[in-house]
Amino acid sequence: MQSNTNTISRRSVIKGAAALGGAGLAGAFPGIVMAQGNAPETRAAKLGFIALTDAAPLFVADEKGFFRKHGMTEVEVLKQSSWGTTRDNLVLGSKSNGIDGAHILTPMPYLITTGAVTANNVQVPIHILARLNLGGQCISVGNEYKDLKVGVDTREFRKALLAKRVKTGKAVNAAMTFPGGTHDLWIRYWMAAGGVDPNRDINTIVVPPAQMVANMKVGSMDTFCVCEPWNLQLIHQKIGYTAVTTSELWMNHPEKAFAMRADYVQANPNSTKALLKAVMEAQMYCEDPKNRAEVAEICSRRRWINAPLADIVDRMKGDFDYGTGRVESDSKFQMRYWKDHASYPFQSHDLWFLTENIRWGYLPPNIDTRALIARVNREDLWRAAAKELGVAARDIPASTSRGVEKFFDGKVFDPANPKKYLDSLEIKNLKAA
Known part of the structure; x- marks a missing residue:
């Protein structure tokens, strides 16, 4: 060390x-x-x-x-x-x-x-x-946007979200865990940096961490921010992928x-x-x-x-498979x-x-x-x-x-x-x- x-x-x-x-x-x-x-x-x-x-x-x-x-x-x-x-x-x-x-x-x-x-x-x-x-948190995106390979830059993601809203006439949702909490602030900062107004362009909704994956599965949200193991579990269940680890937004936050x-x-x-x-x-x-x-x-x-060890151990060790082909071992963005x-x-x-x-x-x-x-x-x-x-x-x-x-x-x-x-x-x- x-x-x-x-x-x-x-x-x-x-x-x-x-x-x-x-x-x-x-x-x-x-x-x-x-x-x-x-x-x-x-x-x-x-x-x-x-x-x-x-x-x-x-x-x-x-x-x-x-x-x-x-x-x-x-x-x-x-x-x-x-x-x-x-x-x-x-x-x-x-x-x-x-x-x-x-x-x-x-x-x-x-x-x-x-x-x-x-x-x-x-x-x-x-x-x-x-x-x-x-660090150690992640922002995940549903497989609906897999072709975009969304990362730190949310400008193209913004276009896709707004287009979906116009086409369906329904709100698009970004989930976090508590108003004013860390996950709320990370996803708001990330979206706003790409021109998405989290109060006008989309809805930010509150979902408890352990319920994130199930809600993404049924289409309740387009993106969410939470800690592990729920981001990796999302990938293992083939529902979505990791867009960014939050230390990519602010190193060692x-x-x-x-x-x-x-x-x-x-x-x-x-x-x-x-x-x-x-x-x-x-x-x-x-x-x-x-x-x-x-x-x-x-x-x-x-x-x-109370989650499978396979959903926890890799990222605990600092190894990140983002679910998009991007793989990092002993990542500098791992939790400290x-x-x-x-x-x-x-x-x-x-x-x-x-x-x-x-x-x-x-x-x-x-x-x-x-x-x-x-x-x-x-x-x-x-x-x-x-x-x-x-x-x-x-x-x-x-x-x-x-x-x-x-x-x-x-x-x-x-x-x-x-x-x-x-x-x-x-x-x-x-x-x-």
């Missing part, structure tokens, strides 16, 4: 495994090893996840004993049927039969905290503790986050840090190429994604769990997500983005956890900003001037202030 992937300070992990002669990590931590005064206030947490491969760090933290290693012996990792369900259960909290935290689309903690997507606009403060991955209710964090600071350390170690485990086949097998299990600072929750990335939510009218233009980020983003806890884990200095970013970001269409996002970026976008749907 490259230098910043790291074999990293998995020191404690390696020692634990070595003590058992290489036995599985799940059995390596039968006791609780916590420094005096740092014991968890509670050993329990209920964490939600959606059946996607970027939730793998939660699966691995459970299966390989990382939660137990850090004293969190009563963690429940619970499948959610949709992102809307995740939102609703976070609003409820575990005391009301909901959840304390989740694998979540990065913008959602902001949308829940502000009440933008909750019933009666109730505001429920949520903290982002870590990013779970970079931030994607899912690990987030907790703010009241849980406030009441249980040590437990929160223990959860965070477990997730970070699981991310390191997932990143290691030697573990990718095993991680894919874990993901395929019934309690997690730890390498390239994948785990660190850059505030500059949260600012981009907020700016895009302003672009599409999910948030008002006059919202105080800096104050909101300070309220939601807890990179300070990530740094504290990294220090306790002994993470190498090179794997801890010096700044809360990753700097200027460049996109496939030539657009540039400078975190120091988000308005300039917003002004440069031709297609948008700003909400009245």
Whole structure:
């Protein structure tokens, strides 16, 4: 692996495994090893996840004993049927039969905290503790458009979609997983860069990830954006193909986050840090190429994604057959769990997500983005956890900003001037202030 992937300070992990002669990590931590005064206030947490491969760090933290290693012996990792369900259960909290935290689309903690997507606009403060991955999503297109071999350029696809709309008199649909979420923003950006107005030319519809393939099969949508394994499953079922991986739109873009209710964090600071350390170690485990086949097998299990291993393992390893004749091995666009600072929750990335939510009218233009980020983003806890884990200095970013970001269409996002970026976008749907 490259230098910043790291074999990293998995020191404690390696020692634990070595003590058992290489036995599985799940059995390596039968006791609780916590420094005096740092014991968890509670050993329990209920964490939600959606059946996607970027939730793998939660699966691995459970299966390989990382939660137990850090004293969190009563963690429940619970499948959610949709992102809307995740939102609703976070609003409820575990005391009301909901959840304390989740694998979540990065913008959602902001949308829940502000009440933008909750019933009666109730505001429920949520903290982002870590990013779970970079990249790894795809945009797929139905076989109806196979001759076009749609890729990053959507101009010809736009013509085909508009022609279909005129011919049939029906709307054409692009599916995503949650309004204002990552998949919504990727497919909107991609379409708009080719001149498709996602609010006027087509319909954007919400479909839960696990239902994407079935809906494409019956013709409910023309294109969709989602994580794996649903894009590769679409190809295996001969229903459609992969147009682009989302890192082709924005290299190593931030994607899912690990987030907790703010009241849980406030009441249980040590437990929160223990959860965070477990997730970070699981991310390191997932990143290691030697573990990718095993991680894919874990993901395929019934309690997690419940999908054929064949639909998961290739892309987990970084091998992409787009279903169009294009094949890439060990692709640079593959998902990252730890390498390239994948785990660190850059505030500059949260600012981009907020700016895009302003672009599409999910948030008002006059919202105080800096104050909101300070309220939601807890990179300070990530740094504290990294220090306790002994993470190498090179794997801890010096700044809360990753700097200027460049996109496939030539657009540039400078975190120091988000308005300039917003002004440069031709297609948008700003909400009245």
